[in-house]
Amino acid sequence: SQELEQSPQSLIVQEGKNLTINCTSSKTLYGLYWYKQKYGEGLIFLMMLQKGGEEKSHEKITAKLDEKKQQSSLHITASQPSHAGIYLCGDLTQGAQKLVFGQGTRLTINP
Amino acid sequence: KAGVTQTPRYLIKTRGQQVTLSCSPISGHRSVSWYQQTPGQGLQFLFEYFSETQRNKGNFPGRFSGRQFSNSRSEMNVSTLELGDSALYLCASSWGVNTEAFFGQGTRLTVV
Numbered sequence: 001s002q003e004l005e006q007s008p009q010s011l012i013v014q015e016g017k018n019l020t021i022n023c024t025s026s027k028t029l030y031g032l033y034w035y036k037q038k039y040g041e042g043l044i045f046l047m048m049l050q051k052g053g054e055e056k057s058h059e060k061i062t063a064k065l066d067e068k069k070q071q072s073s074l075h076i077t078a079s080q081p082s083h084a085g086i087y088l089c090g091d092l093t094q095g096a097q098k099l100v101f102g103q104g105t106r107l108t109i110n111p
Numbered sequence: 112k113a114g115v116t117q118t119p120r121y122l123i124k125t126r127g128q129q130v131t132l133s134c135s136p137i138s139g140h141r142s143v144s145w146y147q148q149t150p151g152q153g154l155q156f157l158f159e160y161f162s163e164t165q166r167n168k169g170n171f172p173g174r175f176s177g178r179q180f181s182n183s184r185s186e187m188n189v190s191t192l193e194l195g196d197s198a199l200y201l202c203a204s205s206w207g208v209n210t211e212a213f214f215g216q217g218t219r220l221t222v223v
Contacts, residue, residue, distance in 0.1 A: 033211075042216040095208065099212065
């Protein structure tokens with residue numbers, strides 16, 4: 001079965017700094033989703049990537065799917081306290097609206 | 112446009128009882144998926160419904176069941192609750208396969 005590995009598991013950065021979170025799959029990624037979650041709350045949809053080499057941006061967050069479609073990265077530029085939370089990557093199961101998730105990356109922003 | 116609505120937000124139940132959770136998807140979305148989130152296992156897929164039919168099912172015991180109504184609203188039921196069923200239950204709404212999936216705020220279930 002597919003496994004998604006996120007790195008790092010936790011990250012503490014100073015406000016204003018840039019950061020990157022990685023999501024690596026044991027299989028070819030079919031449809032990669034990035035979400036943000038505040039503790040105990042629902043998942044906020046950030047982006048969905050499907051094509052190798054695809055890159056999408058939303059405000060100061062950019063996500064990219066590598067050409068071989070086995071890794072995605074999420075990059076935050078000039079981090080702010082509002083970026084704090086848990087970031088989750090999820091991949092679609094081919095032919096089904098079913099997501100397999102990584103274990104999450106906990107991001108803390110220090111003022 | 113209203114988002115995905117889950118009710119109730121919090122529930123406390125006693126072991127052995129049963130519980131029903133509700134999810135109203137985004138208007139026009141016909142796919143509703145359910146996930147369980149626990150600190151130990153992370154986010155795990157329970158099942159997915161599309162046009163009132165269960166299309167996919169995760170690896171959970173038969174105590175976990177669901178259904179979808181003609182208006183796309185979905186319910187999930189857990190019978191004979193166990194302590195280990197304590198979790199955040201999330202539903203996701205999509206237009207169809209391979210499309211963006213939007214989650215609700217979740218229902219926090221505590222079994223005592």
